[in-house]
Amino acid sequence: MSIQRLSYLGFEVSDIAAWRAFAADKLGLMESSAVAHRARFRIDSRAWRLSVDKGQADDLSFSGYEVDSEEALTAVKKRLEARGVAVLVEGQDIATDRGVLGLVSCKDPAGNRVEICYGPTEVFETPFISPAGVSGFLTGDQGFGHYVLNVPDASAALDFYIKGLGLHLSDIIDWKLSDELTVRIYFLHCNGRHHTLALGSFPGDKALHHFMLEATQFDDVGFALEKFEADGAIVATLGRHTNDHMVSFYGATPSGFAVEYGWGARQVETNWSVVRYDKISVWGHRFIGLG
């Protein structure tokens, strides 16, 4: 029994107000709740997908994966424990806060908090409406989107996420950042989405390299691109990735890590074979800078 999809992400951010404006205006996310120390956002029929909580880290706070039943949650817990991972069954207070029927939590080898849940809250009675007019985001069986972790020890992280949580390797890119530095990036899937998680040892000390939202219409990417351009917040130009074939650009968030805003990725299929690449993009994705 393995995890099924990414359910939600949580960030610890120093400027909640900036994130509320950014999420609504630039990304087109729908705010579901906001108090002084926290804001949560929707991108589909789920009650929330992204939580930003007040703090100084400006980094990933937690990732939430989901399984389809209580039995599957127990199975994943046992699978992790069999590998020596300490797994905590969270109480009703956190389950209620996350809006799920049950969850467990643990730390990955880099110390990132990982939650596994079942029974998330659906709110079909309040349709998702993007404040920026985004057509919608690709979620469903493919989950929230993807995120990329900067880890000190890729082998330990792969052992946790593949052998522990049950993700599968999609492919590898050896990303040449300079003559002196090539970073090997591992792309992992747990459903049709080409990668839900990627990891590598990047320069920089944030755990979160970027997270990705996949729009359902290409024009949504174009509209967002123009808004980031207007603010001088492009991190990397429009381009198409070699491995998932997604057309996307990267923009700066108020927390110093990037957001990838994309469309049109291909999915992993049955009989998928692991391959490797020397290039991260077919064209484009010219690096501009982070803020």
Ligand SMILES: [Fe+2]
């Ligand atoms: Fe990405």
